[in-house]
Amino acid sequence: MQRLENAVLSKAKELLESGKVSRVLGWTKGEFCYDVSPCVFNTVDELKNFVYNGFCGANLSKYLINESKKEGKIAVFLKPCDTYSYNQLVKEHRIKVENVYAVGVECQGKFDIEKFYAKGVGFVASVEEGLTEVKVNGETVLNRNDVKLERCLVCNKKHVAGEEIVELNEKLPSDSDRFEMVKKLEAMTADERFAFWKKELSKCIRCNACRNVCPACNCTKCVFDNPNSEVSAKANATSFEEQMFHIIRAFHVAGRCTDCGECSRVCPQNIPLHLLNRKFISDIDKLYGEYQAGEDTTSKGPLTSFTKEDAEPSDAVGGNK
Amino acid sequence: MKAILKDKLNLLYEEISKKCELYLPTKEKGALNFKKFDGENEVDIESLQTVKSAKDFFFPQTEDMVNFKTEGKNIEIIDAREKIETYVIFGVRACDYKSFEILDRVFLVEPVDTMYKNRRENAVIFTLACNNPHASCFCKNFGIDASSPKGDVECYDVDGYLFFNPLTEKGAQIVNGLTCLEEVKGEDKVDALKKDITKKIEKLPFSNLDLSKFKGENLMELFNRPEWEELSEACLGCGTCTFVCPTCQCFDIRDFKTNSGIKRFRCWDSCMYSDFTQMAAENPRKTQMQRYRQRFMHKLCYYPSNNDGIYSCVGCGRCVKKCPQSLNIVKVIKKIGGEKND
Amino acid sequence: MQEINKERKPLIVAFCCNWCSYAGADLAGSSRLSYPANVKIIRVPCSCRVNPLFILKAFQRGADGVILCGCHPGDCHYTTGNYYTRRRMSLLFSMLDYLGIERERTRVEWVSAAEGAKFSNVMNDFAKTINELGENKRLEDLRCKD
């Protein structure tokens, strides 16, 4: 994977040097191998801190809302899943495309640092990445799938945007069903589902990380911050507010959520927020035909279109009772 | 020393919870947080750290202050402050305990925050030494000794036992009243553990940060450092760092319309939010960089300037672990804290 | 009416579109077709004006059931409004169900201005269902019940 990083880095250099772009949006090194951060590089010199490894999970597309408004062209590196978010933002006129040079980058799934800890690795000093295996701290060999983020285990996304793609290996397909857990929940009784979500949502500290990281949650002012919305709040004072926040958060991105999984990645309490979004996706697929948000930049979303033969709400509610 | 076999800890929890409410680190749905003991808790005192800090006990995320009951055109005012009885918090780490000192300097100085005081005074705190500090820990920089966590009772997990070292009268009173404890000779073992912990801490990557620049006299220089731009560039403006932080103490006061009137409550706020401190309807800190700078300047410069040089960071490392984009205070310290960093 | 303080009756909030269902309710009234007094109607221009937030808010405030009535699909006064309603509510209700909240507590019914009898039947039937379910405990906000 070192080769891939070099390839991405030299692409960044080439774009800056040739003057094709004036800035590059990528990831910068942290204190360890795993605490990388999104970063805008303005010069070739700054690229010495450029990094592209298995911990570059952050979806960079949302940063383009502001970055593309600035003067000059910016290059951005997009993993397959990020390209969907990018398209969706373009569709919603949030990105000034003429200021962006999008480059797709190979991704074999990104890591969840907590999964290394769970595997008994107390401190992750280095990770050598292979396609199916990783070597931690030069000694422990782990199956790549065992340390991947949940979203990456079920990912079969392809690059759907970008002027070019930096890819050394073809992406390994996943045969996991991303709706497996949704189906499991649907098969539970309503009481079990209620108990499940009550426990999950009661962990929420309303830090808004899920919302602020979400490329679809790009409102200038969120309803939950707007005192005129009658639902604004800075904390969940009751379990109702936990439910309301998460229902509405998911509802507002329904039909626009590309299932990039950032919400679950950033949740400090590990709430499986993607299960809410995927429920909507799964319902939309079932009721209105398969729809992948961000696959293109022009189609009307499922909640802004209809057919005369659509299911009635009474028939649309699936799942076990 | 008073001690209990670790596999008998449930007896201890049950005995304490019979006397008063007991809160301890509990695993639920993959996250560790303090929870009230109800006999079913999946207690975990091995893991280093709860997601939310122990400050919640004295300064909960939301807290009712006053109720206004309306009927027609009449309004009745009802004090909504809770009556608090003695309760035990078990398994507080040294860093979190230190955070109480920092919060006390905010809430217990005049005018005293009665709600905070009420909760603070009635708590009996059992701290726990950190057998396995994490790479993200940097408490040492703030004069915290994770091998002597302080509190009302210090606890040590060694050799299959949990040893108790009461430090205050109310701590001793509880420990002495516990029938499930036995007298075990353990001073040597505890000392050995302490040394081991100290050694481990010394080796941690962030244990020797250079904080020398963070002085009141450098305030303007630090404030104007150009590095704030790049440090804050990726900040999402979420409140994760503030809400997991044991020393963040900002709150907002809000009204909730109930069916019979209004409930006035306070809830945590985050200086990272764009709608924080709406002075004259607007947040004076318009950019995320300004908000980001505010948070770290407050921890490392403003607070110590007003509080005898005490930093309002305890090095617990929660923000290091939880920031969605891996921005954190260590990166700030290293960038602008002093020459000896890197 | 605090002084009455009768046994707590389930509360139903009915959002009705101005052109069909509200008129249907008027017809039910002028035809003297009764339905329980605990059904409270809120007039909206079109069923598509009903934000999921309104429905959640009603539950928060102590409603035990929420019903949304609009023109029959194809008959919307604004041509297409109720088609959007149908999709939005299908997804919302499905999500509530997914969270373990009783699916019978929410309903969408199409009632035309001519269907006074249907309006009354729908409300009676819904009230019966909600009576059987009892108090809404899963989507409540205790602060509102003080």
Place this chain on the structure above:
Amino acid sequence: MQKIGVFVCWCGSNISATVDVKKVAEVLKAEPGVVVSENYQYMCSENGQALIRNAIKEHGLTGVVVCSCSPRMHEATFRKTCESAGINPYMVEIANIREQCSWIHKDIEEATEKAIILGRTAIAKLKLNAPLTAGESAVTKRALVIGGGIAGIQSALDIAEAGFEVDIVEQSPTIGGNMAKLDKTFPTLDCAACILTPKMVDCAQNDKIDIMTFSEIESVKGFVGNFKVEIRRKARFVNEKTCTGCGVCMQKCPAKKGLNEFNMGLNNRPAIYIPFAQAIPNVAIIDPEQCLKIKNGKCGLCSMNCQVNAIDYTMKDEIVEREYGAIVVATGYKPISLENFNEYGYDTYKDVVTSLEFERIMNAAGPTNGQLVRPSDGKHPHVITFIQCVGSRDTSGCGKPYCSKICCMYTAKHAMLLREKYPDTEVHVFYIDVRTPGKNYDEFFRRAVEQYDVDYIKGMVGKVYKEGDKLMVQGSDLINDEQVIIPSDMVVLAAAIEPNPSVRKIATMLTASIDTNNFLTEAHAKLRPVESPTAGIFLSGVCQGPKDIPETVSQASACAAKVIGLLAKDTLKCNACVAHSDEMICTGCSVCENVCPYGAITYVDKEFRLGGGKTEVRRVAQVNPAVCQGCGACTVTCPSGAMDLKGFSTKQIMAEVDAVCKR
């Protein structure tokens, strides 16, 4: 803080019998903000209204709640009352304590309690009301009629007659439409040309009417009263102004292989041609596909022979922009294509023709000069079989599910004309049902059967095949319960009609809605049958649904009346309860535009101050209050809540929810 007056109506005993109106008034008086609360027997009566007016003046009220019958009954009344007393009409809320309370509840205590809650709810909403003023927009006093058939002609003539200017845009080279192709018209059998061509001439001569033939709608912008339309005037290669229609060019043109569209392709025409003798405008046109000069630069005979130099081989399409106050859609119909009906042999046998082709064959100005001869061999047919409902009332998916409405009558007409003109012919008609509602229609049909001995066979035709010289029509006779085979010389198919295919594109440009069969949808099927739900768009003729000539003409005139009503106004009062976008919050994501049925939302880039001297350009939505009808679809689809609806704002509805839930 508002000063609210509450007025509780007894409605005689309609309310007061079950609701303790005095108690309602008394309890509501204690609500914060309420300064006066009264009850009266008939609030809507002159005395009741005077009570309200006096209270407004005496107490300086800012808002009024009337607890009475349904707002659908008297909201307008009380709004006027308040307006006359000096407060904004939108500062009135009605609590419906009759239809929703006294009339359906029996228990006085329960009904009274509910009435109080409904009253409180109205108060809660009123507290958030803001005075609203309906905007006004000017009306461009000119109408556009799309389509120059009988529907468009009639609408245009009526509008022009009232003194307004009208443009007719017709896609083919002449106006007249399908009616110009017909021979005779039922039920009077007068000749179509005789009644249509004078109207066409009227159009041409009316100085209020501007006819643009061979033209198409390119784009439509704007809204009721203020449409901006781009019209593409396609190149006809002949100067319309100078051409005299002398016809010399047609004789000289060597390329004579073009299919004559007017004669349904049954004969040929030159590359330069006048569609038919009475065409309006009576001007030639060059078919560039056929013209040798345009195709390969050799020829130019027409130009050489043109006395007025009207020929211009280099002519280009031209875009004309015009402004209109109203638009009439009169795009008409065409018979469906019969590719799905191979069993009738239309594509295989020349002597199987459609009814419209048959019209041309029967027409004195048609390809056979009115002689009844078979297209295949020019022989006179003796047995002619008509097949009805070819593609109409078809649920198989091959044709159309609807009844084309005109076929029964024109088939009876054809049968009758045949028997009248050629008594030696034998005429059979296969039908499913014969539908003849209409003045003198059934009498007409009975004449065909009784007087002219037309053989009507109830049953469907299975197939048409050839045996020797004969077309064998095999069908079932349901009345005699037998299979029949009729050896025929000619077969005439009553093909279903469908909306002109161009209508879909036009409807999209107009944001007018369209049904699954491509017929334009009317604003209300019964009560607003000539208006589209989109304000300012009107429907004339078959584009709205199948109809015959008398019905088309009535609708065209009705449509004209609506247009005249609109154009007679100098300004339009808009709906006051419209959506508006909070530009400080709007992200310009365009989801609202997607759900707006009226095309009322547009986007602009606007500069906003960010503080610190910085500015930001953001795309934001703007609602045109003249177009918005106030449904609120956009308000819910907007994730940030930037869209809100005046009169039914999020805050107001939430306040109502709060109030009804209060116990």
